[in-house]
Amino acid sequence: MFGLCTVPLFGTAALAESAEPASAVSQARLRSDVQALVDFGTRHTLSSQTDSRRGIGAARRWAERHFRASSKACGNCLEIVTPETMVSGSRIPEPVRLVDVVAIQRGTERPNEVVIVQGHIDSRATDVMDAKSDAPGANDDGSGTALVLEAARVLSRHKYPATIVYAVLSGEEQGLFGGKLLADYARQQGWTVKAVLNNDIVGGSCGSDGYCDDTHVRVFSEGPRADATDDTRAAARRFGGENDSPSRNVSRFVAGLAGAVQDDLAVRQIWRADRMGRGGDQLPFLEQGYPAVRFTVAVEDYEHQHQDLRTEDGVTYGDTIEEMDFPYLAKVTRLNVATLAALASAPMPPAPVADAAVKTWTDVTWKPVNGAAAYNVWRRRSNAPDWEIEPVVSHTQDTSVKLEGLRGDDWILGVSSIAADGSESPVAAAVPGGEFTPLGQDD
Incomplete structure (x- = not known):
């Protein structure tokens, strides 16, 4: 298809x-x-x-x-x-x-x-x-x-x-x-x-x-x-x-x-x-x-x-x-x-933040989302048009992950929210301006 x-x-x-x-x-x-x-x-x-x-x-x-x-x-x-x-x-x-x-x-x-x-x-x-x-x-x-x-x-x-x-x-x-x-x-x-x-x-x-x-x-x-x-x-x-x-x-x-x-x-x-x-x-x-x-x-x-x-x-x-x-x-x-x-x-997408400065891993964090039972963490190369087919972290109930060995300089990271019935939001990218709310508005 x-x-x-x-x-x-x-x-x-x-x-x-x-x-x-x-x-x-x-x-x-x-x-x-x-x-x-x-x-x-x-x-x-x-x-x-x-x-x-x-x-x-x-x-x-x-x-x-x-x-x-x-x-x-x-x-x-x-x-x-x-x-x-x-x-x-x-x-x-x-x-x-x-x-x-x-x-x-x-x-x-x-x-x-x-x-x-x-x-x-x-x-x-x-x-x-x-x-x-x-x-x-x-x-x-x-x-x-x-x-x-x-x-x-x-x-x-x-x-x-x-x-x-x-x-x-x-x-x-x-x-x-x-x-x-x-x-x-x-x-x-x-x-x-x-x-x-x-x-x-x-x-x-x-x-x-x-x-x-x-x-x-x-x-x-x-x-x-x-x-x-x-x-x-x-x-x-x-x-x-x-x-x-x-x-x-x-x-x-x-x-x-x-x-x-x-x-x-x-x-x-x-x-x-x-x-x-x-x-x-x-x-x-x-x-x-x-x-x-x-x-x-x-x-x-x-x-x-x-x-x-x-x-x-x-x-x-x-x-x-x-x-x-x-x-x-x-x-x-x-x-x-x-x-x-x-x-x-689906729930709202999160507003994730990625931290990879001067380290060999990447930390991705976000606040809990109303209606979300779990989250997927996604990645793609910085020059790739689309998110990879499979998430790098699947159905985590945490609101932070440590991606060992993933050097964040080379990647764009994102997070989606998943409802209890499996409905999943679009990915929100962990980049400046990636959040789904108007800029300057509180989460």
């Missing part, structure tokens, strides 16, 4: 259980939801908020009804909230009301520990200020919105120790405003954000040059942390950490999980925060110190993205449903569902 030969598969038995809800993902429902989104004509942030059939307001209310239907089916297990603010900017000349639609599935044991899945509901035409023309936004980002709604429908049938947040965001095309609104909301709620899975353009498999790839999904992750202080940056330059942000280790975790979910979709890790010259709603979370990654297609189609509906020289332009690949979208949705289940089942 993809992803099993070069990256560790954390907590194999528990991950297999986490992958089980993914089998309930409905390709037909994904298609139906994308079609419903397209039928709103435009979902531009500056379009009508009051029209019952067309515009951003109608689309938001439709998404909220979806969440409420999923909540009713699980005995009202979802709390629906609609954070809002007034925003303006270079792409919003007059202040406009901005609203996110969010469903919260509270954890049974650690409700303040949160994993977020999100997509943006707004769309655009060629002119980013054009709020009147049809902008179907099927792939960008009807695909991500449909994925979030399907994840809520599937996962709300199960219970998890930690909280899952399902978020439909507004204002992405006008400046990532919906992502910032939700990141601010997370901070105001005092959430401990374990990971944010941002899904933006996840429903196509062929590019504008005719090249197709339906066997990979790209996962983007930052290297140096956006919230790094001068001291952290200086320490990372000296002692390492450029390749071990918590987001980078979430990416490694997703890659390790992919093969257990399905054998025809692997993760291609992209080691940058987003595509060249572009951005997505994971970025506001990174700026506040929350681990966040972006899922997006292996191959983008620029003729059917940010384009007016038209035909020129025999080429059809526009982000329409006809250009989508729904079997592919279903695969990406299954991977998200399995990742959410795994992350919501």
Whole structure:
């Protein structure tokens, strides 16, 4: 299976259980939801908020009804909230009301520990200020919105120790405003954000040059942390950490999980925060110190993205449903569902510290983690991309280990937390900035 030969598969038995809800993902429902989104004509942030059939307001209310239907089916297990603010900017000349639609599935044991899945509901035409023309936004980002709604429908049938947040965001095309609104909301709620899975353009498999790839999904992750202080940056330059942000280790975790979910979709890790010259709603979370990654297609189609509906020289332009690949979208949705289940089942990663100065062994220490019954200690060469397949210390109940004969100068060390049922967290690296909490925040 993809992803099993070069990256560790954390907590194999528990991950297999986490992958089980993914089998309930409905390709037909994904298609139906994308079609419903397209039928709103435009979902531009500056379009009508009051029209019952067309515009951003109608689309938001439709998404909220979806969440409420999923909540009713699980005995009202979802709390629906609609954070809002007034925003303006270079792409919003007059202040406009901005609203996110969010469903919260509270954890049974650690409700303040949160994993977020999100997509943006707004769309655009060629002119980013054009709020009147049809902008179907099927792939960008009807695909991500449909994925979030399907994840809520599937996962709300199960219970998890930690909280899952399902978020439909507004204002992405006008400046990532919906992502910032939700990141601010997370901070105001005092959430401990374990990971944010941002899904933006996840429903196509062929590019504008005719090249197709339906066997990979790209996962983007930052290297140096956006919230790094001068001291952290200086320490990372000296002692390492450029390749071990918590987001980078979430990416490694997703890659390790992919093969257990399905054998025809692997993760291609992209080691940058987003595509060249572009951005997505994971970025506001990174700026506040929350681990966040972006899922997006292996191959983008620029003729059917940010384009007016038209035909020129025999080429059809526009982000329409006809250009989508729904079997592919279903695969990406299954991977998200399995990742959410795994992350919501596992404890937070520790915040380990490695000490190897002037000695022939390495000491690794960390504080106890709520919900952890044991820990694995991992290593990789400093120039290796992935953690070794097997931990160097397995299922220890201690919070410190002495690695005899391991000269720490040559290695990156990390630690993962393991719950009593075997669910295992991503690895947190014992490097400057490796912890999964915002820098400067207490553990």
